[in-house]
Amino acid sequence: MMQTIGHVPPTRLLGRYSYPTSHRVIEFSAVIAFIGFGGVFAVGLASSFIGSFDGATVAVTMVAVLVAALAADFASGLVHAVCDNLGSVHTPVVGQKFIRSFREHHSDPLDMTRGDFIRVNADNFLICLPILIPVTLWLDVDGHPFLATFLVAMMGFVVVTNQIHKWAHTAEVPGPVRWLQAHRLVLSPEHHRVHHTPPYDSHYCITSGLTNPFLTRIGFWPALMRLCHRVGRIGHHEAAAAGTSSGR
Ligand SMILES: [Zn+2]
Numbered sequence: 087m088m089q090t091i092g093h094v095p096p097t098r099l100l101g102r103y104s105y106p107t108s109h110r111v112i113e114f115s116a117v118i119a120f121i122g123f124g125g126v127f128a129v130g131l132a133s134s135f136i137g138s139f140d141g142a143t144v145a146v147t148m149v150a151v152l153v154a155a156l157a158a159d160f161a162s163g164l165v166h167a168v169c170d171n172l173g174s175v176h177t178p179v180v181g182q183k184f185i186r187s188f189r190e191h192h193s194d195p196l197d198m199t200r201g202d203f204i205r206v207n208a209d210n211f212l213i214c215l216p217i218l219i220p221v222t223l224w225l226d227v228d229g230h231p232f233l234a235t236f237l238v239a240m241m242g243f244v245v246v247t248n249q250i251h252k253w254a255h256t257a258e259v260p261g262p263v264r265w266l267q268a269h270r271l272v273l274s275p276e277h278h279r280v281h282h283t284p285p286y287d288s289h290y291c292i293t294s295g296l297t298n299p300f301l302t303r304i305g306f307w308p309a310l311m312r313l314c315h316r317v318g319r320i321g322h323h324e325a326a327a328a329g330t331s332s333g334r
C-alpha cells in the first residue's frame with residue numbers, strides 16, 4: 087500500500103524499540119503468558135473435539151469459528167472507533183497506552199510498519215489475558231463446546247488483528263498474505279484505505295473488514311461517533327486544545 091520509510095527504532099537490550107524497557111518486559115511477559123495458557127486451553131479443546139468427533143461437533147466448531155471471526159472484526163472496529171473519537175491522550179489509564187497509538191496511527195500510518203512483532207502485537211495478547219486465564223483454569227470445555235471454541239477462535243483472531251492491520255499498510259507482504267487479502271479473508275489495503283481517506287468516518291473494523299459494509303449501511307459509525315463526542319465532550323475540548331483531538 088505504502089512504502090516503509092521514516093524513523094527506525096534503535097536496537098536495545100530486548101530488540102528494536104524506543105519506549106521504556108519496563109514496557110518491553112510487560113509485552114514479552116504477556117506474549118509468553120498467552121502462549122502458555124492458550125496452549126493448555128487449545129490442547130484441552132482439541133482432546134475434547136477428538137473425543138466426541140462427529141458431524142454435529144464439526145458443525146458446532148465451524149459455526150463457532152465463523153461467529154468468532156465476525157465478532158472479532160466487530161470488536162476491532164468498536165475499540166478502534168471509540169479510541170479515535172472518545173477522550174484524548176490525557177485520559178487516565180487508557181489515554182497513553184491505547185488512545186495514543188490509534189491517534190498517532192492517523193498522523194503516521196506507516197509507523198506501525200517499522201515496529202517489530204512484539205511492539206505491534208503484544209497489546210492484543212495482553213488484553214486477552216483477563217479472559218484467557220480464567221477460562222483456561224475454570225471453563226468446562228466438554229460441557230460448553232460452542233463457548234470454548236468461540237473463545238479460542240475469538241482470541242486467535244484478536245491477537246492477529248494488529249499484524250493484519252500492519253500488513254494492510256505494508257508495501258510488500260508474503261504471497262500467502264496477499265492471497266488472504268485478495269480473497270477478503272483478512273483486511274486488504276484497498277478496503278482499509280477508505281478509513282484513512284476523508285471524511286474518516288467509516289471502515290473502523292480491521293481484522294477482516296467483513297462487518298464494515300453492514301455497519302456502514304445501518305449507520306452504525308455516525309451514531310457511535312455522535313455518542314462518543316457527546317460523552318467525551320470535555321475530553322475532546324482538552325485534546326483539541328492540545329492539538330491531539332483527531333490525530334489526523
Ligand atoms: Zn482510525
Ligand SMILES: [Zn+2]
Nearest residue numbers: 191195251278
Ligand atoms: Zn490503518
